[in-house]
Amino acid sequence: MEKQRVMILGTGPAGLTAAIYAARANLEPLVIEGNEPGGQLTLTTEVENFPGFPDGIMGPELMDSMREQAKKFGAKFVMGWVSGVDMSERPFKVTVNEKDEYLSDSLIISTGASAKLLGIPGESDNIGRGVSTCATCDGFFFRNKNIIVVGGGDSAMEEATFLTKFASEVTIVHRRNELRASQIMQDRARENPKIKWLLNVTPVEVKSDGNKVNALSVKDNETGEIKDVETTGLFVAIGHRPNTAFLNGQIDVDKVGYIKTRGVSTATNVEGVFACGDVMDSHYRQAITAAGSGCKAAMDVEKFLEGSSVNDWLEAPAKA
Numbered sequence: 001m002e003k004q005r006v007m008i009l010g011t012g013p014a015g016l017t018a019a020i021y022a023a024r025a026n027l028e029p030l031v032i033e034g035n036e037p038g039g040q041l042t043l044t045t046e047v048e049n050f051p052g053f054p055d056g057i058m059g060p061e062l063m064d065s066m067r068e069q070a071k072k073f074g075a076k077f078v079m080g081w082v083s084g085v086d087m088s089e090r091p092f093k094v095t096v097n098e099k100d101e102y103l104s105d106s107l108i109i110s111t112g113a114s115a116k117l118l119g120i121p122g123e124s125d126n127i128g129r130g131v132s133t134c135a136t137c138d139g140f141f142f143r144n145k146n147i148i149v150v151g152g153g154d155s156a157m158e159e160a161t162f163l164t165k166f167a168s169e170v171t172i173v174h175r176r177n178e179l180r181a182s183q184i185m186q187d188r189a190r191e192n193p194k195i196k197w198l199l200n201v202t203p204v205e206v207k208s209d210g211n212k213v214n215a216l217s218v219k220d221n222e223t224g225e226i227k228d229v230e231t232t233g234l235f236v237a238i239g240h241r242p243n244t245a246f247l248n249g250q251i252d253v254d255k256v257g258y259i260k261t262r263g264v265s266t267a268t269n270v271e272g273v274f275a276c277g278d279v280m281d282s283h284y285r286q287a288i289t290a291a292g293s294g295c296k297a298a299m300d301v302e303k304f305l306e307g308s309s310v311n312d313w314l315e316a317p318a319k320a
Ligand code: NAP
Pocket: 117, 118, 150, 151, 152, 153, 154, 155, 156, 158, 175, 176, 179, 180, 181, 237, 238, 239, 240, 282
């Protein structure tokens, strides 16, 4: 089995930026594309806030370009998903599609996070046609429209408050009467005159005219009555799930499952394993911040492969 110097797991902006940097450093990275090649940006339409594209760029096109750029410098790609990783010794062993095994001196984990969806009819079919999981990405398209945000946590409060910059009215739809969000975030949303509330209802179906969303059907949890709430935009803000289950507890993660990195670096608690992008960032979650951390991961790997320990370059080495 040929041994790689670095393998990159995941091909969102973090993984592909890491691939570009690692390839330009002559490390010939082997990149595993993952379940959703290109990551979450392939689920959006136009990206207007990625620097360098004053007229915007379609999410899938941006990801294709990053992939081409990495390939041009020598990154190799394997279609498939990582079914297991053995980090008990170096080189690390990575299993792809439950059968193909690879060895690598170092790993960059950039498997991202997936927005949780409601799983109701009409929802996934209308992603990019009114259904979104990212207010920062898509809010701008709903100027002067009525929109719905589903969820009762901090994300829902934050997204709803942010969306009032564009929308004429934002209705927060939540399945209970009580919110999960912190008091300060709730208060901010409650004080916003553009935000309306529809509580104790369960979303049951996203309706569309075949082209774009026109209503969300909800069931009243007390009476069982089902009614349609007219809307052109539906933002699902019920949390994200970092894609770390395949690591089987071999790396330190926080209580939600996001990988913990050390200080300003992308190093994890396992020497030789680095993490970048949404899999280690529950806060910023932007394509550009993911790309930035992908760059850092490749630079960290390069140093590691040159024989330098993370502790040598961290300003404040993590305590044992
Ligand atoms: P969260 O706290 O887990 O809240 C998810 C919300 O979605 C809950 O209200 C939940 O309802 C609802 N939900 C989950 N599954 C659902 C389903 N299938 N159908 C309908 N509703 C569903 O997630 P989050 O809001 O993304 O926050 C995650 C973490 O990030 C939290 O620790 C939060 O404090 C933090 N965060 C902080 C900020 C900030 O401080 N600026 C911003 C965003 C996030 P139930 O309440 O009924 O379970």
